Amino acid sequence: MSAQILDGKATAAAIKSELTVRVEALKARGITPGLGTLLVGDDPGSRWYVNGKHRDCAQVGIASIQKELPDTATQEEIEAVVRELNEDPACTGYIVQLPLPKGIDTNRVLELMDPAKDADGLHPMSLGRLVLGVEGPLPCTPYGIIQLLRHHGVEINGAHVVVVGRGITVGRSIPLLLTRKSENATVTQCHTGTRDLSAQLKQADIIVAAAGVPHIIKPEDVKPGAAVLDVGVSRDENGKIVGDVHPGVAEVAGWLSPNPGGVGPMTRAQLLVNVVEAAERAAG
């Protein structure tokens, strides 16, 4: 294996250790940041992610508020819990774990959230702020990826980044972050309608693979030395994670994020950053 590892676990640990100091400073002012989560249904993956978020909170001193509804919950029942979290002074930031069950209007739920408590950076107001270049919470996985690249010294400025996927949590928003002046990358966004994905990938200095299609990124499509971020999470018949990146890419890439252990821990670390920043903003 020639690629160097983009170590999400170690980078997230460093971010969490810095956050502990900021949480202590808030507590010294009488403010305890609190993360709320709303989990609807009993998808084991979603439950694992939500539990992980609360374990992280305990590590850095953030309080936890856990709300759950069965997968039979109606739109109105979900919206009622969102209103509760909006009103709860102990909850300084919260997330609605996605995906929501079929038949639920996700956009309506997200729009109902108090934008000042949006810990995911997925509220329309937060995404609008990102488009306008106004400060606000940043989407967790996209910003986690940027932090991971920065931490390892991978040059983003001037890089050609090919993003594969256009989902709400990653693909749709990461080009907005990467093309800011502070990152200064050139981005090509690919998706299921892209005619020749292989030709696009071959041009990339950095590949963000967020298609959710196992091994869609093949070694022969990667420019030698490129940085490859494996965001996709599919499961094999034994429940083991299968990423979007073929294992053979490790022989060609210059940098590779493991999966698990790469982008996932960074998503969780960025969520904590957003909760602490929301508490800091609320405290003035």
Ligand SMILES: Nc1nc2c(c(=O)[nH]1)N[C@@H](CN(C=O)c1ccc(C(=O)N[C@@H](CCC(=O)O)C(=O)O)cc1)CN2
């Ligand atoms: N409201 C949101 N919902 C979802 C988001 C999101 O950012 N906000 N993203 C994904 C799931 N996700 C966060 O919720 C998430 C995914 C993966 C990980 C993680 O730490 N993964 C571990 C491996 C976990 C395993 O073994 O299954 C890793 O990569 O090392 C954390 C959070 C969809 N929903």
